[in-house]
Amino acid sequence: MNVLITAAGRRVSLLQAFMAAAHRRGGRVVAGDVDALAPALYVADEAVQIRRAADSDYISGLLEIVARYEIALVVPTIDTDLEVLAAAQPDFAALGCRVAVSSASFVATNADKYDAGVAFANAGIAVPRMWLPPIGNPGELPEFVFVKPRRGSASKDVHRIGRQELDAVLPSVPGPVVQEELVGPEITIDALLDFGGRPIHFVPRVRIRTLAGESIQGRTLDHDDAFETWIERILGACSEMGASGPLTLQAFQTDRGPVLSEINPRFGGGFPLGLAAGASYPEWLLDMLAGVEVRPRLRDYETGLYMTRYHVEHLTRALKW
Numbered sequence: 001m002n003v004l005i006t007a008a009g010r011r012v013s014l015l016q017a018f019m020a021a022a023h024r025r026g027g028r029v030v031a032g033d034v035d036a037l038a039p040a041l042y043v044a045d046e047a048v049q050i051r052r053a054a055d056s057d058y059i060s061g062l063l064e065i066v067a068r069y070e071i072a073l074v075v076p077t078i079d080t081d082l083e084v085l086a087a088a089q090p091d092f093a094a095l096g097c098r099v100a101v102s103s104a105s106f107v108a109t110n111a112d113k114y115d116a117g118v119a120f121a122n123a124g125i126a127v128p129r130m131w132l133p134p135i136g137n138p139g140e141l142p143e144f145v146f147v148k149p150r151r152g153s154a155s156k157d158v159h160r161i162g163r164q165e166l167d168a169v170l171p172s173v174p175g176p177v178v179q180e181e182l183v184g185p186e187i188t189i190d191a192l193l194d195f196g197g198r199p200i201h202f203v204p205r206v207r208i209r210t211l212a213g214e215s216i217q218g219r220t221l222d223h224d225d226a227f228e229t230w231i232e233r234i235l236g237a238c239s240e241m242g243a244s245g246p247l248t249l250q251a252f253q254t255d256r257g258p259v260l261s262e263i264n265p266r267f268g269g270g271f272p273l274g275l276a277a278g279a280s281y282p283e284w285l286l287d288m289l290a291g292v293e294v295r296p297r298l299r300d301y302e303t304g305l306y307m308t309r310y311h312v313e314h315l316t317r318a319l320k321w
Contacts (some may be wrong), residue, residue: 001027002287004071006050006062006085007078008033008040012312013272014282015040019283020077025290030069032062036117036319047320052083059088066097072289074099076266079153082107086265098195101287102265103242110263112150114177123237126259129180133170138163144181149174153264155213182252182259188215189231189249190274192281195288197244199235201281203274203301206230215270220305221276228299229260238263246271246281273307 003018008031019029031044034052041047048065053057065071074097076085085099086107092099101107110116117127131141137213141163147170148158157173160181170176191202204227210215221227231249238247248268250261267281268274275281278301284294 001025001073001117001289002071003027003029003073003075004032004048004062004065004069005029005040005044005075005077006032006081006314007076008044009035009038009077011267011269012040012043012316013275014075014077014267015044017272017275019043019045019280021286025286027038027072027286028069030065030071032065036321039314041320042314042316049321053084058084059091063091063095066092066095071095071097072142073285074098076101079111079264079266083111097290100245100266102238102244102247106238106242107265109241110265113152113179113262114146114150116263119241120234120237120260123240124187125234125258128182128259128261131178133178134177135166135178138166141166141178142180147173147176148179149178167261182254182261184252184254186261187221187251187253187258188218188268188270189247189251190271190279190281191231191235191247191249192279192284193235193239193247194242194294195244197239197242197296199232199239199296200284200294200298201279201300202228202231203277203279204231204233205270205273205277207270213269215268215273215307216309218270218273220273220301220303222303223299226244227258228252234260234297236262245285267316270307272309273302273305276307277302277305 022029028045030046031040032048032050051061086101117130121127128135151250159169189204192200204221205218207215207218248264252259
């Protein structure tokens with residue numbers, strides 16, 4: 001029951017959760033990254049150098065690692081890897097390995113903010129209003145909007161502007177989409193679907209403070225029947241679209257009710273808070289691999305739990321490569 005975490009980077013808490021689950025089953029966890037100083041490499045059972053997803057031999061290199069270390073589960077952690085890994089799932093399956101990622105179609109849809117908005121709107125889920133350039137009459141837009149890449153991540157090239165600034169900003173954003181500004185608390189939801197797409201669990205949390213787009217302070221929300229019913233509707237829609245495994249949902253609580261803003265089909269950077277609140281997803285994923293039925297535990301999480309994070313140093317005189 002060995003696990004490979006790709007682009008492991010600073011995801012040490014996630015790595016340690018998988019190590020605890022794997023060690024209980026006699027397995028080991030391998031951390032892979034392009035950076036020889038990625039902190040997770042120095043905590044994992046094994047460390048390997050991997051290529052970038054844009055490289056032509058990215059998948060073949062991972063398959064070699066899977067075969068060498070008898071990997072049963074590959075866990076991606078960054079958006080840029082998801083489409084490539086989702087498309088290559090049959091190659092991993094041929095080696096007896098599963099990738100913790102949704103179907104290629106679901107990943108592709110959610111990689112494009114406009115396409116995702118259309119898909120979820122068609123499923124009856126409230127999403128932000130969006131416009132694609134060229135904008136015929138900017139005066140019809142809300143006073144303030146966000147301009148962002150349709151296929152962006154990590155808040156890169158995202159601009160909050162007044163509508164009169166559109167002409168100046170649009171040329172600087174690759175493949176832009178214009179999105180209404182959502183006003184209200186932003187909520188993150190960690191969620192897990194089983195390999196058949198059945199919703200298993202979720203934890204809603206508010207990000208009190210972020211750094212480089214990642215939650216460094218947060219709190220799990222109190223139970224709210226209407227909001228949790230809305231989350232379950234979204235997870236049902238995700239299932240119908242081909243989702244499975246870990247998901248991270250972003251939403252806003254607005255005057256018109258909750259609005260879904262984005263879904264990342266992977267573990268979120270703030271997942272350690274969800275984990276502490278009852279989201280034992282590494283354990284449950286390995287149970288699924290072992291053929292153990294994992295029953296749904298919807299709405300079963302600790303409320304009012306706070307998280308705050310800090311840096312921990314690891315010193316070495318020898319790089320991993």
